[in-house]
Amino acid sequence: MKVTFKIWRQDSPDSKGELKTYETDGLTEDMSFLEALDHLNEKLVLKNEKVVAFEYDCREGICGQCGVFINGRAHGPHDHMTTCQLHMRSFKDGDTITVEPWQAGAFPIVKDLVVDRTAFDRIVEQGAYITAKTGTAPEANSIPVPKEVSDAAMDMAACIGCGACVATCKNASAALFTSAKINHLNKLPQGKAEQHTRLLDMTKQMEVEGFGSCTFTAACEVECPAEISISSIAEMNARYVKAKIFG
Amino acid sequence: MSIFFRKFIIAATGLFLCIFLIVHLSANSLLLLPEASARGLYNAYSTTLRENPLITAVSYLLYLSIIFHVIYAAIITIKNRKSKGTGYRVNHKQENSTWASQNMGFLGVFILLFIVVHLVNFWARVKLGIGESVGLDVDGNTDVYEITYTLFHNIYYVLFYILLMIPLGFHLHHGLKSAFKTLGFYHKKGLRVLAKISLVYAFVMSIGFGVIPLIVYFK
The missing domain is CATH 1.10.1060.10 (Alpha-helical ferredoxin)
Structure with a gap:
């Protein structure tokens, strides 16, 4: 499975962020969304690029750490779901997926997809x-x-x-x-x-x-x-x- | 002043305005009667209202409600924009909420525009004596019916009065059901019933007010 990620990259709270595009191949439908981001980060490491910072902990939908805005919805396209419970089968091969950090004045961005809650x-x-x-x-x-x-x-x-x-x-x-x-x-x-x-x-x-x-x-x-x-x-x-x- | 207080003011004034609209539409339905009886009844009704001191007091409450509703809505909208900060590049909010609920301020601006035009058309002439003077009918009452009749034989005004009922309907639908929640009504089944009542109310008000100018136009 191949998708195009458009991910918000921002080095620090004060720096200017922007959406960067990453063509990502070798994904499977069974991967959770966070595993897909892990997969992308592994590729970035091999290319000597900075990995995408994102938060997670339990990966079973109960800790509340993995909040990101995916394709215009909090935690992605499904209702009542955390990001870790979202799987790549919810997307189609060739999709473009935009990933942004939570946007709120009270939640300043720390780095990339990580915000201060x-x-x-x-x-x-x-x-x-x-x-x-x-x-x-x-x-x-x-x-x-x-x-x-x-x-x-x-x-x-x-x-x-x-x-x-x-x-x-x-x-x-x-x-x-x-x-x-x-x-x-x-x-x-x-x-x-x-x-x-x-x-x-x-x-x-x-x-x-x-x-x-x-x-x-x-x-x-x-x-x-x-x-x-x-x-x-x-x-x-x-x-x-x-x-x-x-x- | 707390977030709650500002919201309570918007909800309470909004509910009062919703009750006013019911009375207003009931009175307007007199315009649907045949001209001979409509003119006399409509003018007698409006004269009775103007001469009643209790109604005069309520009318001041009405002006204040509109002013406070608008001022506090503007304050809250500005504060909320500041809270949000920069928006998302991609935001599919239509998938989790209604368009009206996301755009109450935008809809409200149209309604305010309507109220200003509507007040210039009627209130300014009848109550303040600004603009063309208003005659009396055979019973000696101010001929408000004549103003209405003349106004709604101008196709541009008819279209304006009809089209502006669309934002009103959307605004009322979200506003009415939300006002109860803001004021602390939290019974789940009751809220579902209120949501349906709000939908019916918004339909009746917008279609009711919208259809009357059209009927008068073809009278």
């Missing part, structure tokens, strides 16, 4: 945890949690912080990510005690980082590998009003 970490630092020291794992049934509540919290906890929601959003809004982190804990009895400060602090940080505001295009829920719904953002809005009144 620590803005997410700083939002998490503002309260995506409970401050009580919990010690070792407690008895699971000591705090009864209704099934529908634990399921709903688990749906929110599924967020892997990949940044696709921000990357695909025309406003670079981090509302889906932040709402998932807030709703996850605010739904559970363990998170209730700090629900209002958590919400106000995390949403404030979201704004400080320079993320835009949500206009409900719903692009984020289509690209989210964890299938988190935009109703999560609506829930955060409702909780914001509650926090402002009772917080």
